[in-house]
Amino acid sequence: MKNYFFCYDKRLRDFLRYEKNIDYICEGRHLKTGMIFTLFERTKKLNQALEEYKNR
Template sequence: MTNTDGFTDMTPAHTYFFCYSLDLRHYLKRRGFSYVCTGLHPKTKRQFWLFERKNGLQSAIDEYNEIIHERRA
């Protein structure tokens, strides 16, 4: 059975990060992270990049958000 996010009930969706920001994707790639696949959101048709949540990915996302927050302040 497939959920609305495209994962089967057997796939823990919390192990993946859907990145809808091209800037964040570039940042993560520069930090050495590779995405698993890319696709389009079924309703909005916005492109996303799917990253596995491992090896410090969340720390890199947090760092990116801090940088963006500092630039806007």
């Protein structure tokens, strides 16, 4: 599953979706924890956005 990024953080999800205009594949709920996640495809654009978010 290294070609996908499971995002469980709402602020990060919103940053990726609305500020960086990165489309997601789907949203779901983790079977054991019940936490909601947003699934993104791992791309160069996503990796750059994650680095930018981390360095804020």
